[in-house]
Amino acid sequence: MELVLAAAIGVLAASGVWLLLRPRTFQVIIGLTLISYAVNLFIFSIGGLRTGADPVLRDVAGDIAQYADPLPQALVLTAIVIGFATTSLFLVVLLTSRGLTGNDHVDGEDGTP
Amino acid sequence: MSNHLIIAPIITPLLVAALQLLVGERRRRTVVMLSIASCIALVLLAAALLQSVSDEGALTAVYRIGDWPARFGIVLVADRLSVLMVLLTSVLGLALLPYALSRWQHRGGHFQSLLQFLLMGLNGGFLTGDLFNLFVFFEVLLAASYGLVLHGSGARRVSAGLHYIAVNLTASMLFLIGVSLIFGVTGTLNMAALAELIPTVPERTRALLHAGAAILGVAFLIKTAMWPLGFWLPRTYAAASPAVAAMFALMTKVGIYVLLRLSLLLFGDGAGPASTHFGSDWMLWGGVATVAAGIVGMLGARDLAKLAGYNVVISSGTLLGAVGLHQRAVTTGALAYLVISTLAIAAFFLVAGLLASDDDDNTDDSLSLEPYEQLDEASAGEGLYAQEDESRVVISAPIALLGGSFFACTLLLAGLPPLSGFLAKFAMLAPMLETGPRVGAMVLFTLIIVAGFCTVIAMCRAGIQIFWADPDRLFPKVRVSETASILLLLGLCLLLTVVVEAPLRYLRDTARQIHTPAAYIHEVLPPTQEPSP
Numbered sequence: 001m002e003l004v005l006a007a008a009i010g011v012l013a014a015s016g017v018w019l020l021l022r023p024r025t026f027q028v029i030i031g032l033t034l035i036s037y038a039v040n041l042f043i044f045s046i047g048g049l050r051t052g053a054d055p056v057l058r059d060v061a062g063d064i065a066q067y068a069d070p071l072p073q074a075l076v077l078t079a080i081v082i083g084f085a086t087t088s089l090f091l092v093v094l095l096t097s098r099g100l101t102g103n104d105h106v107d108g109e110d111g112t113p
Numbered sequence: 114m115s116n117h118l119i120i121a122p123i124i125t126p127l128l129v130a131a132l133q134l135l136v137g138e139r140r141r142r143t144v145v146m147l148s149i150a151s152c153i154a155l156v157l158l159a160a161a162l163l164q165s166v167s168d169e170g171a172l173t174a175v176y177r178i179g180d181w182p183a184r185f186g187i188v189l190v191a192d193r194l195s196v197l198m199v200l201l202t203s204v205l206g207l208a209l210l211p212y213a214l215s216r217w218q219h220r221g222g223h224f225q226s227l228l229q230f231l232l233m234g235l236n237g238g239f240l241t242g243d244l245f246n247l248f249v250f251f252e253v254l255l256a257a258s259y260g261l262v263l264h265g266s267g268a269r270r271v272s273a274g275l276h277y278i279a280v281n282l283t284a285s286m287l288f289l290i291g292v293s294l295i296f297g298v299t300g301t302l303n304m305a306a307l308a309e310l311i312p313t314v315p316e317r318t319r320a321l322l323h324a325g326a327a328i329l330g331v332a333f334l335i336k337t338a339m340w341p342l343g344f345w346l347p348r349t350y351a352a353a354s355p356a357v358a359a360m361f362a363l364m365t366k367v368g369i370y371v372l373l374r375l376s377l378l379l380f381g382d383g384a385g386p387a388s389t390h391f392g393s394d395w396m397l398w399g400g401v402a403t404v405a406a407g408i409v410g411m412l413g414a415r416d417l418a419k420l421a422g423y424n425v426v427i428s429s430g431t432l433l434g435a436v437g438l439h440q441r442a443v444t445t446g447a448l449a450y451l452v453i454s455t456l457a458i459a460a461f462f463l464v465a466g467l468l469a470s471d472d473d474d475n476t477d478d479s480l481s482l483e484p485y486e487q488l489d490e491a492s493a494g495e496g497l498y499a500q501e502d503e504s505r506v507v508i509s510a511p512i513a514l515l516g517g518s519f520f521a522c523t524l525l526l527a528g529l530p531p532l533s534g535f536l537a538k539f540a541m542l543a544p545m546l547e548t549g550p551r552v553g554a555m556v557l558f559t560l561i562i563v564a565g566f567c568t569v570i571a572m573c574r575a576g577i578q579i580f581w582a583d584p585d586r587l588f589p590k591v592r593v594s595e596t597a598s599i600l601l602l603l604g605l606c607l608l609l610t611v612v613v614e615a616p617l618r619y620l621r622d623t624a625r626q627i628h629t630p631a632a633y634i635h636e637v638l639p640p641t642q643e644p645s646p
Contacts, residue, residue, distance in 0.1 A: 039289045046297035082252045097275050100268040
């Protein structure tokens with residue numbers, strides 16, 4: 001499981017970085033989205049991977065190691081919400097830029113000083 | 114202990130901004146009044162906080178949100194450094210308000226509420242004692258700043274804003290990776306608890322902790338515009354409207370604040386042999402490279418706003434280098450330099466905005482979408498703005514005022530006597546000589562002096578071109594409220610030239626406090642409070 005997750009994070013992050021460095025806005029935003037998926041998975045995995053473990057203590061008895069760490073899950077929730085909001089904001093700016101400059105370059109080839 | 118004063122600088126702008134959104138853009142006077150009230154209240158709150166942390170008894174005040182104990186809940190911590198930054202933010206926000214009211218707020222919607230959200234994010238970032246909470250406040254201030262940087266629209270602004278947003282979103286991802294690595298190693302995100310845990314981190318995972326801290330540091334270094342991470346800054350700041358750019362002069366200082374706080378708290382003298390002063394060499398040499406890059410950029414800058422942008426870069430680099438030196442006396446001077454350079458750069462952005470405003474009006478290809486509203490309604494709106502625009506009073510001799518302000522900005526930014534820029538720079542540079550023969554300190558010292566010299570050259574050249582080269586040049590009309598902002602900022606710098614003793618004593622105590630983080634840790638995590646979870 002660790003290997004699959006690590007590979008998934010790695011592939012997402014690598015594709016994201018590659019897309020981020022592309023010259024058009026659409027590629028950049030997809031790249032940012034992929035990176036944020038990778039980061040979210042990364043945060044999720046930081047509490048340790050366990051199958052079928054409860055995040056909240058059911059009863060007082062029991063080994064604390066049997067439970068999943070709830071904090072990374074809370075963190076990843078916050079990160080998802082914030083990432084979603086900023087990405088949608090970026091989309092609006094992207095569309096405005098497309099309307100104003102008439103092209104969708106982010107590499108300085110758009111004719112503005 | 115529940116001192117609600119600490120959370121007030123965060124709650125006030127939040128409530129006011131929400132109220133402004135509810136009131137709506139149509140009732141402009143109410144919105145403006147709310148803004149003014151909020152900014153004045155913020156200055157008063159910050160002054161009250163300053164008063165409360167100034168007396169020897171309570172140097173640090175802790176506010177537990179929801180009254181959860183510090184390890185489980187989020188804490189806000191007001192110590193001398195964070196209160197100083199909150200005060201600086203509030204004063205800058207208040208000082209910029211008249212300028213923003215005079216014409217810039219009419220170039221787009223929701224300027225006032227975005228400004229309030231920005232103030233909330235800044236204050237929250239300064240006051241929080243939790244790394245993830247810091248991330249949230251950073252996102253609040255960044256989201257507001259995205260809106261503000263686009264304020265006024267136009268192709269140049271949107272194109273620069275696009276880069277700014279992309280860079281900052283990437284930096285936020287690095288922030289998250291760094292935070293989660295640190296959490297993975299230590300199991301906490303509370304800054305004080307982290308400082309307590311770092312000396313005990315086993316050797317096996319220490320490399321991971323350092324990697325997390327380094328990635329986190331890169332996120333802040335992007336915001337501080339360290340070379341080579343800072344190429345986004347001059348173009349964005351030059352494209353933003355002057356009032357916004359002046360407020361952004363503080364935004365790079367947020368990165369400096371966090372680096373200063375975390376490097377001294379987490380990797381200070383008590384962090385164990387392997388972690389002590391982790392990353393400080395990087396900051397020192399990064400600062401040196403940033404100052405050098407800023408000098409080159411400044412000498413090549415052709416318009417005033419770019420010149421101001423490179424001044425921001427130089428000031429960031431200087432502060433980074435000073436933080437990297439880890440000397441208490443240097444930190445004192447660096448804090449003084451931080452305050453003065455922020456105020457002076459803000460004033461310079463405003464002056465540059467006034468000097469360039471004529472060209473800006475003509476060439477600015479502002480947003481020309483098809484009108485949503487009926488035409489008569491739009492023109493009625495115009496009339497409404499004109500009626501409510503209380504700042505139509507025009508000053509008759511703008512050249513004297515603009516020239517004088519430009520000259521004062523030059524003195525302050527270059528650090529020439531007799532103004533406070535010189536005092537701050539001297540307070541920072543003099544202890545560097547006493548640290549003994551350290552190569553980094555010597556290089557930084559030399560470069561800061563050279564940077565001051567080059568600032569004089571670049572500013573003189575710009576000044577001659579503007580004020581002397583063309584005798585027929587017509588200066589734009591200057592309104593009283595715009596002048597009020599500039600005079601307020603420069604007046605503060607002048608005041609700090611005369612009143613030196615008390616502020617310097619405060620800064621010295623601040624430096625002493627952040628260089629001995631044991632008291633901070635003790636205050637946030639009282640040892641008897643919990644029987645170890």
